[in-house]
Amino acid sequence: MTDTLAKAAATPPGAARPGGPPRRRLRPVVRSVVKHTVLILCALVMLYPVLWMVVSSLRPNDEIFQAPDLFLTNLEAGNYGKGWNAFSKPFSHFMINSGIVVLGAIVGNLVACSMAAYAFARLEFKGRRWWFAIMLVTIMLPIHVIIVPQYVLFSEFGWINTYLPLIVPKFLATDAFFVFLMVQFIRGIPTELDEAARIDGAGHPRIFLQVILPLMVPALATTAIFTFIWVWNDFFSQLIYLTDPEMYTVPVALRGFVDAQSGTNWGAALAMSVVSLLPVFLVFLFGQRFLLRGIATTGGK
């Protein structure tokens, strides 16, 4: 173990020279107060627009754009009721739809991307660099020139107005972002561990499942959280592939409040924006604890 450490500490330029006196000028308490003050100030600046959104969702329509401050004078909770029941289905219907798509996408990304990442990170095979390059190239074309041929393809499959165009590609590891992410994380796992398993007679599937996967929980959690957030917010493909309002997802429904010509019901739109933000916020709040797991079992909180 010390051996590994020595390597890690010595390899980069400017390695730690032993013997330097630990500097601790600030008392821990002062340090902590300063830290928290800075963080809270930053947080307030960061959050101003979000707070504005929440406050405005509680204002009558004719006050939303008249008052730039954050003080509520007339509380108008009715926006939430109006927004919730604005369409032929309650807003929960669209949230469930989004939930289905998100769930499928998460499972797909976790399974397919981790498999592909294992191959790219740990296996030697013909043309590995080229395949990896091709994978990166696939995310370099803007969706707007891909969408028409892709629509033709999916409509040949009979997938229009289903969730398949939004879910199946995830099971086929088309999100190169996550493959690359996991590759980087797997490369950070010491190979000694899988070599040891190999000496014990484990094949690749077992090494993948029993050694690598448990050690890359932070990357998997990141993937799951990001997939949730991005699919939940993704607008364009959901707009194109879902035609029946019954199938609409949250982002498509949210845009159903907006019309430049006949007017936008901003109260309801902002209220439902807040509502649709809640699940992602909660998922992040509770999901991020999984980022704490992984290899760092000692020393961390």
Added chain:
Amino acid sequence: MSATAELRSLRSGRRPAAKQQNKAAFFFLLPWFLGLFVITLGPMIASLYLSFTDYNLLQPPEFAGLDNYSRILDDARLHQSLQVTFVYVLVSVPLQLALALALAVLLDRGIRGLAVYRSVFYLPSLLGSSVAIAVLWRTVFGTEGLFNEVLGLVGIGGRGWISEPETALSTLIVLNVWTFGAPMVIFLAGLRQIPASYEEAAAVDGAGRWRRFWSVTMPLLTPIIFFNLVLQIIHAFQAFTQAFVVSGGKGGPADSTLFYSLYLYQRGFGNFDMGYASALAWLLLLLVGTFTAINFWAAKYWVFYDD
């Protein structure tokens, strides 16, 4: 020690089991291969073909040779969009990553209420392409926005930050930096994966906090920094949604926020000029590809892998 060294040489040298790994690799890559050949590649090749045609979406494409590509040379708006995009990439990516890394380190461990802080800092990124983002940004950088009020407190006169050509792009850069949540989380996950024992051992060796960070944490984090850099550059080159939402899809005022992807979209869908838009897309691919290749090449000199 010797066992490790042996394994190490095995890995870097020609491996006797290479053939077996071809098979295993094929198995692990099967979903990805399927996706590539059935879903991804077809539309990509189609768009490449369309870039050599005159295609208005509503009528069949007509082969036009290199017409679209020759138009690129003297398209003033394209040049404007390239300039906007380069400024955006070169300024916002480093800023965003620096902020994300700083906060990730700060929020890694050892403070109360970590989960809440992290979530709060991530919150802006959750808004994504929400319809509300344009409204929200106006409340910050509009003529009566928060920013002007703060400036007013210190006696500086405000201006219409989002609606003047000179400053509009800066506000979008700030918007991008503001949503640093995604790279921050990735940094956090990376930090968590660094075995605590490394740092502890360095501490035992007497290394100070700052030095431990630079000589232990940073090197081990370089693969993640590299990842964020590559992906954020790819994303920034394709930046679309926020500019679209904030400028009402126009890239205004006076083309000052005309991102490359936005221009491409305007040509393709607004002007039914999909052949040209496809050519623009492939030019973008070349550009982004070149940047990425340079990144990978440079990575040899600063990215440290433990394997």
Added chain:
Amino acid sequence: MSGSAKARLLGAVALSGALVLTACGSSGGAVERSDGQVTLRVTWWGEETRAGLTQEAIAAFEKEYPDITVKGEFKDWDGYWDALATTTAANDSPDVVQMDELYLASYAERGSLLDLGEAGEFLDTSQFDEESLKTGEVDGTQYAMPIGVGVLANIVNVDLFEKYGVELPDDATWTWDDYADLADELAEKSEGKLNGSSITGGMDTGSVRYWARLHDDELFDKNGDVTLDPQTLASMWQYNLDLMGSGGVESAAQAVESYNAGLEAGSLATGKVAMGFSYNTQITALREASGADLRLLRLPGSGGADAAYFKPSMYWAVSSQSDHPAEAALLTDFLVNHKAAGDILGTERGIPANGEVRKAVTADLTENDKIAVEYMESVTPGPSPVVTPKGGSGVEPMLQRYTQEVYAEQTPPEKAAQAFVDELQSEIDSAK
């Protein structure tokens, strides 16, 4: 395994699929009712109120025609055009589509819309006057049925006029010079708290068209070419530039911000200006958002000349890709002609273009709608301008770009006007 060979094969499959599919259009056969149950798709842009009303009207249609099932789809404006172009490219367009003046020719002249004359048997046009029917024509062929109409209006905030002790103008006689004086007076009496007016033009083609018609000019001629004299456009910009200097009109930055903010958050609705321009049908949204006493006045200079015109707010059209053009025409007929549909839809898509339906609908109107209708009746419309030609669908962003350059004083008006006309014409030429 030979990956690249497989790639080429599958790529080619996808590619040929795209090309073949886009190549087939309508069968061109006679438009007849199909036997048995028929399912139609109809699509429109708009928000939740429109969605609710339209679904209700669809239900009434299904009751009348039990053998036709209709599926409604709605999107926001931008998403709508992306989706319509994509589905049409893939030969999967909905049967009945809502159309806008900007895109009508682009779709019609590229063969994406059905010549409604072919379905005349199922679609009655007799309740429309000739002038409004003509707004749905492209090159003499009826491709679309106008749904509602709107007229450009000057909107005044009476509350602000009273607050600063400024008298309301006489809109029967006022000129653009009067307008400028009034705007300056408002700015002055409010001691700079207010700009008199929002910019009077440049962010939408309606304002340019009106200004051009006052100068015996038009934006497009009958052949769909740009006929606008750059001098005319430059004079409109100059008018605003002069007023920006005096504070009579809001600043360039304010104008951009107000436009991007939309109706509800724009300078009119938030009381930052006391006068501005909008379509009469938007009075409802403006009044609700502002909570102020807004009224509609006739445009300056409209006294003698018949520069004002009725602009179709939107149309219904039938896709040429429809497998059931007869049923699609029946649905269109129902939506624009039937009293049942008219009662449900009301004025949500504008004051009905169908004269009979308009009469029926105006019987019981809300206060705001009444203002809009009364205003419309007070205007003597001139002939309808030709629709935006094919290739011109990007005219509004283009106009805004030049307008912003001029107002930000980056480009002098004359130079920008010439560049605008040239660029627009070249877009139209390259689409020919």
